[in-house]
Amino acid sequence: MALDRQRIVTEAVALLDADGLDGVTTRKLAARLGVQSPTLYWHLPNKAALVTAIADAILDQEFGDMSPPDTDQPWQVWLCGLAERLRRALLAHKDGARVISAAQLSRNMAAVSELAMSTLVARGIPLRQARVIVLTVERFTVGHVLEEQAPRPDADTLKDFDMHTFTRQYPTVVAAVTEYFQPGRTVDDLFRECLEVVIEGAAIKAGAAA
Amino acid sequence: MALDRQRIVTEAVALLDADGLDGVTTRKLAARLGVQSPTLYWHLPNKAALVTAIADAILDQEFGDMSPPDTDQPWQVWLCGLAERLRRALLAHKDGARVISAAQLSRNMAAVSELAMSTLVARGIPLRQARVIVLTVERFTVGHVLEEQAPRPDADTLKDFDMHTFTRQYPTVVAAVTEYFQPGRTVDDLFRECLEVVIEGAAIKAGAAA
DNA sequence: CCGCTCTCTCTATCGGTGATAGAGGGACTC
């Protein structure tokens, strides 16, 4: 099969899913494509461009269709859904959040921002507030998923980790974590609750201005 | 001078400031310390541990002293200041946010969380809400600074970037960016405005529960 | 049909990376 940029990116995403971002090397990617690694440099200027292309591909899967909200839907609800779609897109691939934050000038991320900001503006929110709100939601979401996808510390790191001491030093943190996951709450619920904080604040900010 | 963990980390931070996170290699660090690179592995299990140690060092400079708020200070104001100190700590070093997000189990980050959560709990906010609020603030802040410190796209990437097309495709984004930095507003103001969104939402969340 | 050119892939190689194995020096202790 002909080797083109599209096929390279598709295979790169598959490699990402299999081996994580650090596993996406030009050699392994080339091997999957039945080609030698320098060949890739004919299609891509460097690895950063590859990562950005992967980021766009990841976002494509969740944001292939993007539409503003129905006129009767509050923008808060719609924006909440947008953030959850963004999170879903990132969680759908190993190191998804790292990929997005390493991407330089992702077109699809810009498209998400454009849709979100213009939607808020159409609802009467001043441009400046709209930008603040959208940036806050986006950066919180990426920051949150980044933490969700952070690797569990390896054995070497845990060698000198004493849970007992940790609990004594940071009792509130430990209590909060253990309390949270008691009755069947999931990480999705945690994200939603945090997101509600942001969105409620956004509503205040928009209301105070609009 | 004797080589110990403390001196290694101090020099690693200096190297970080000079060359960024990707420039922190075991060889360059060893050279600065007047030593061969494998020597470092007697003091550190691996590079991830070094990065975590750097993260703790970065936070130490801003959070060496940590104290709960005066009793007459609203927790919102205090938490706002905490987030700004966190941002300042990250901005004080090249790739500071990347370092923090790459760190595994930073003690000082845990200490910040502990102080923030316990302070909120002391103000009568239920543990669960306190955790949600603190997590939201922390992850937003890291996500925000991560973007602030993102490298400007290199020449190869910009080769096929057409500002005119970009403006036509994402007019609201471009308008928002140009509008924002008109009259003397800075990136600090942008952070503060975004942070206000989060903190206002936190106040709602806490008020609804307390 | 020839020869040119453009597209794409190849081999060979560079400098750099984190990490390990194992030798050995020096100080301190019995």
Next chain:
DNA sequence: GAGTCCCTCTATCACCGATAGAGAGAGCGG
């Protein structure tokens, strides 16, 4: 003086992103 432990060394591994430059093959003008 012998042994032991701490720390640093040399040598080396497998792997990484990237470049130079040769060459295969298709298409096309003559």
